[in-house]
Amino acid sequence: MENAIMEIVEEMKKLRTDFNAEQQETRKLIEEKFSKDQEEKAEINGKIEKQDGRIYKLENGTRKRNVIVYGLTEETHENFNDLKQKIDWLFNTKMEMGIKREEIDEFFRLGKKNDSKRNRPIIVKMISSWRKTEIMMNKRKLKGTMIFIENDMNEEEMKEKRNMVTEMKDLKSKGHDAYIRGKSLIVNNVSEAGTSNNAREKNNTTGNIRDDEATTEEQDGSNIGNTTIYQTPLNTPGKRNVSQRSPEKNTEFKLVEKIENAIKKKKIVQLQRNRSSSEGQKTLDSMIFRRQEINSKSKIDDQKNDSENKNIGYASFVYDPSEKEDNENNKVQEQTTEQTGQK
Known part of the structure; x- marks a missing residue:
């Protein structure tokens, strides 16, 4: 009985090991197939995105x-x-x-x-x-x-424009001076008491909002100091990414800009120091110093030559015939005295 039980237990163990091995093989096959499907899906999505981009470019080319x-x-x-x-x-x-x-x-x-x-x-x-x-x-x-x-806009751009117009109406009803310029919604922070009659009339009007009313070039000279710009990229159809910069964020942005400028200046100074300490810069400085020495020596030599030429004295010789006769008489007297002395 005990031997029979042991045989049954061993057979059960073998069945388990075989079952686990088969299970692992099936898992591997499923994972390989799933990974292949994922790769094929990624390739198909990439091709679709490329096709969409080409279609969008063609549409814009015809509509522009x-x-x-x-x-x-x-x-x-x-x-x-x-x-x-x-x-x-x-x-x-x-x-x-x-x-x-x-x-x-x-x-x-x-x-x-x-x-x-x-x-x-x-x-x-x-x-x-x-x-x-x-x-x-x-x-x-x-x-x-x-x-x-x-x-001329496509359907996605038209939807984006309608969303911007509805948002502009809401902002105007809250007392903000809002208008659309190009692909962005610009909002001036104006209180309800400060709104003009024209703005109230625009808020009360119903129906289509005209594009030239929303994108008037007269707004160019207005205050942009308290202006919030909602930029909506129309190149991404179906999505609406809104970036708003409040006055507090504007001050933070200025501080960050100052810090970045200071870091840039430090980097420039460090580069100048590294250049001055490099061997190439040292040799260049020594060459410049030698040239300066040679130029200074040549200038000193030129100055000396000029001073010597200036100190030269000029003697004038004048011909006098009486002096010549006196010299001849003296020579004759000397010769006669020599002859008498010999005798």
Whole structure:
């Protein structure tokens, strides 16, 4: 009996070891397959991101020369020539830009025609991008009218713009002077008592908020000292990253900037010290010192030569014939005395 029990126990142990080994093998196979699936998924996601980036670039390339005109009246039986005359009146009569018809590639109204009284927007495709930028720069001339011009945006950018407009309305209702400039929402910290009548009128108005009203260039000269800028990157569709800088954070930012400038100055001084202590700098300094010594010695020698030339005396010799005769008589007398002495 005992032997039989021992055999059964050993068989159970073998079965356990075999089961554990098979379990480990299956785990390895599952992990390998899962890792391969993850790698394939990462590759597919990378390809999709690249494709999205290319599509976004292509869309922006086609849209960057387009403008959308809002507020131009639409008749029930409007045809192509009527729309052409309206665009010609807008750009050349109202905005005084002198745009020729050859500079416009295409124009048409967006959306289906319906019985509602709402005017459909018009998309105008320009041939050159610089002409389009001129249109956007001159849209301030439409201030005070119900016509306004915007960039051609995709769906994500339109959603982002709507979110910014709703946020701007909320801030205006709280007493802040808020407006949209480009891709950022700018807020001046103004109290409710300090809000102007124009701001209150804008808060009370309903319907579409005009882009030139929100992005007026008149705000450029306003106080930007107490300004908070909410930057919203439109290049990231579906996301809204808001960065707000309050006056307290502004002081902190200035302190950090001062510290960084001080660190930079210390680094520059340290570099200058390292250069002065290097062997190359020492040899260069010694060469400069030798040159200075040679130049100083040459200057001293030149000064000595100049002084010697200045101290030279000049003797003038004058020819006198009487002196010559006296010398000859003296010579004759000397010769006669010598002859008498010999005798």
